[in-house]
Ligand code: SF4
């Protein structure tokens with residue numbers, strides 16, 4: 001993937017070929033990037049504030065008295081801005097998931113790793129929360145390294161304790177907010193206040209994971225653990241937007257000599273600032289690399305250098321592989337058209353199925369392990385469960401009538417069932433069927449279900465019974 005076509009592939013040293021975060025022996029090499037406060041950094045900070053506000057704010061948002069976003073595993077439902085999806089909505093859930101995947105493909109093909117650099121929680125919290133806390137308490141990387149290289153002092157210990165205390169507080173707030181997406185905010189607060197053991201353990205575990213990730217694992221989550229970066233090679237094409245170094249303009253690189261005029265080398269003065277500012281420790285001048293999260297820090301660093309040496313900005317810039325190679329940019333290409341058509345089809349089908357979704361769903365399920373019981377007077381009793389799901393936000397009243405087999409009757413479930421908006425309830429019912437209705441040990445029960453909100457549905461269930469003698 002390298003755009004640096006001035007060297008043969010055989011010229012790369014082992015240093016070039018392994019992760020910047022590892023030494024040649026495979027040990028961790030700590031990366032402490034120097035922040036470049038350029039225009040992209042300022043824009044990213046605004047996005048980071050918005051994304052943080054979204055993450056912490058969403059669990060407090062309600063629609064119709066219910067959380068706007070709630071992955072309610074306990075009740076097997078997913079609330080999304082007023083829409084409730086349950087396992088019975090598996091087609092909708094599949095289309096929703098497929099839509100997300102194709103959207104990722106589409107956005108990546110056009111804008112590259114814009115998500116990674118600007119909006120991913122890993123980047124946002126590491127670069128705009130944890131690192132700033134570290135810098136605030138322990139100073140810039142150079143100062144921190146100097147202090148850490150010396151002996152332990154009271155000041156050094158105090159700074160470490162303060163940093164980890166602040167990390168722990170932020171981690172705990174993140175963890176409880178994260179749990180609120182699964183328990184609802186009120187449910188999470190109630191469980192914590194009531195000392196519910198499971199919730200406390202979950203909160204502690206998520207806090208620990210946040211600390212391990214943001215305080216220790218850091219950029220390795222992007223360079224080693226995250227599968228998205230690995231997909232770059234298949235999702236990118238020649239016109240995908242990327243952060244790239246203009247080798248044609250920058251090479252041959254060379255130090256700026258005092259009084260040198262005109263310059264005998266390219267625009268890159270080999271100052272290394274693009275490397276020192278990179279949170280994954282790579283050198284963008286080696287071309288597109290999987291470790292690049294498109295954070296634009298090297299653009300800000302190099303633009304500042306170009307300003308100082310009075311050269312045009314953009315030696316490192318948002319560009320594409322085609323533009324770097326030929327100076328031309330392209331947008332329309334077949335894969336975008338294909339993604340667009342698939343996206344339209346998937347989201348169109350999603351809305352079609354959603355709008356055609358009945359006002360309620362009813363499932364008939366077996367109730368016990370005993371398939372049937374023969375009662376006196378030749379009656380066969382079968383216990384069943386009937387699960388009602390109200391898809392509306394308002395109350396709905398259901399009635400059930402057993403229409404077949406002839407002579408059978410319903411015991412339980414004959415009374416109207418009143419179900420609150422979006423509620424799910426399971427009734428246990430018994431069907432009493434004359435033994436003569438069974439042919440070869442089976443007969444079919446047919447239920448007619450109606451609701452005051454317009455549901456008219458028939459459900460069948462095969463009843464097992466004794467064989468005729
Ligand atoms: S910051 Fe710019 S000038 Fe400095 S080494 Fe990187 S590409 Fe070259």
Ligand code: SF4
Pocket residue numbers: 243274277278279280281282283284291292293294295296297298299
């Ligand atoms: S190469 Fe540049 S854009 Fe890529 S991760 Fe490093 S600093 Fe960010």
